[in-house]
Amino acid sequence: MNPIWRRELRRIVYLMLCGTGIGYLFHYPLAGLSLTLLCYTVWHWIQLYRLNRWLEEGQTTLLPRTIGIWGSVFIQNQRLQQRSLKNQQQLQGIINRIQDSTAALKDAVLMVDSTGALEFWNQAAEGYLGLRSPVDIGQPITNLIRTPEFKSYFDRADYREPLTIRSPVNPQLYLQFNITLFGRRDRLILVHNVTRLKQLEQMRKDFVANVSHELRTPLTVISGYVETMQMGAEMLPPRWGRMLQQMNEQSHRMDNLIKDLLMLSRLETGKAEDEVYVDVVALVSAIQTDARALSGGHHQVNFEIEDRSTLLGNYNELRSAFSNLVFNAVKYTPQGGTVQLRWYRDERYGYMSVKDDGIGIAAHHIPRLTERFYRADPSRSIATGGTGLGLAIVKHVLIHHDGELQISSAEGKGSTFTCRFPARRLKEVSPALANESEQ
Ligand code: ADP
Numbered sequence: 001m002n003p004i005w006r007r008e009l010r011r012i013v014y015l016m017l018c019g020t021g022i023g024y025l026f027h028y029p030l031a032g033l034s035l036t037l038l039c040y041t042v043w044h045w046i047q048l049y050r051l052n053r054w055l056e057e058g059q060t061t062l063l064p065r066t067i068g069i070w071g072s073v074f075i076q077n078q079r080l081q082q083r084s085l086k087n088q089q090q091l092q093g094i095i096n097r098i099q100d101s102t103a104a105l106k107d108a109v110l111m112v113d114s115t116g117a118l119e120f121w122n123q124a125a126e127g128y129l130g131l132r133s134p135v136d137i138g139q140p141i142t143n144l145i146r147t148p149e150f151k152s153y154f155d156r157a158d159y160r161e162p163l164t165i166r167s168p169v170n171p172q173l174y175l176q177f178n179i180t181l182f183g184r185r186d187r188l189i190l191v192h193n194v195t196r197l198k199q200l201e202q203m204r205k206d207f208v209a210n211v212s213h214e215l216r217t218p219l220t221v222i223s224g225y226v227e228t229m230q231m232g233a234e235m236l237p238p239r240w241g242r243m244l245q246q247m248n249e250q251s252h253r254m255d256n257l258i259k260d261l262l263m264l265s266r267l268e269t270g271k272a273e274d275e276v277y278v279d280v281v282a283l284v285s286a287i288q289t290d291a292r293a294l295s296g297g298h299h300q301v302n303f304e305i306e307d308r309s310t311l312l313g314n315y316n317e318l319r320s321a322f323s324n325l326v327f328n329a330v331k332y333t334p335q336g337g338t339v340q341l342r343w344y345r346d347e348r349y350g351y352m353s354v355k356d357d358g359i360g361i362a363a364h365h366i367p368r369l370t371e372r373f374y375r376a377d378p379s380r381s382i383a384t385g386g387t388g389l390g391l392a393i394v395k396h397v398l399i400h401h402d403g404e405l406q407i408s409s410a411e412g413k414g415s416t417f418t419c420r421f422p423a424r425r426l427k428e429v430s431p432a433l434a435n436e437s438e439q
Pocket of ligand 1: 324328329330332333356358359360361369374375376377378381382385386387388389390391392415
């Protein structure tokens, strides 16, 4: 048995003996015993009362000292309280350090619980997002950052890509939001100021657009002179003919390059404008005719129409995207090959696919194909007069149309490029109207 308990037992036995002895002296041994036991019980009650009061008062005062089993209980409670106080102080120290370090961060840090209510943020968040402490604690974050892009990004819960928007309190600032899920769908939001990057990007876009624009006039003049000289080539020495032809070819290439660069910078800077319901079947049929002309009858170009839906979009942009894919298919397919165009849909998407049985693309090139000037086979691309910008244009057109480009290819076997558009951009055409347009 525990020595404290043994001592307590000894104490009660002594007390009972003493009480009975004293009672015996007065000829009432039982009354002496009863009185002793009553006093002992009262003493226990008093100690219990003191302990309870101490617990109720929040354990803020020192526990009074006492003897016996209660003395030990009080001391152990006191030790427990001191230990938990020490742990609490240590934890508070860690929290303070974390708060100090996040307060010193240039990036904004916010913590949001699973219901979307704000729990914590640092000083930078107040500057970037206009949050006010403590009134905004517990407020839904989408009430405080009201930009529709942020709301839909936050609600979508797909945070693989960051979101860049203007600051709600200072439109000069561009902020990039990175959200990480943790715990029970709590969210940690890091907000980085990307204004400088945006400015540099804008400068690059403006530079490319301006240079391309400025180059157009001199190039038109040079091409004009070359064509005029070609018309009178018979008056020139024979070797001039070949030189003029090369000059003409190269100036055409430069012209195409400038057109593509201008198109790209237009796509990058603006949103899709003048959207109408485009008759994809008519558009692709026209491209099919152009592709046959480009092929010079060396390829079979087929068009499979599985759907008559029209597509909400910008006619010129869609024409440019689809033509790039179809002309690429012709360019990168040896003579005698087949190019298969297909317009079809399912419940969620509409698809425009261009399939060829040409040279194909090695798997490691595929993720980079839509980068500007990226070529899987540079010598072949230049020989076919490619600018290296076609697929970059396709990608941007599709971004404007909430679409996506899917590429599957096997080297030596052929490639399939599929443009996927969300069903909300499609509109069914009644069969009568479709027949009319076919005639
Ligand atoms: P380019 O003007 O060089 O054709 P694009 O951006 O249109 O530039 O295409 C990028 C690269 O992708 C091309 O250089 C080519 O290597 C490859 N490519 C595109 N389409 C096809 C295709 N249908 N078959 C094989 N390779 C292709």
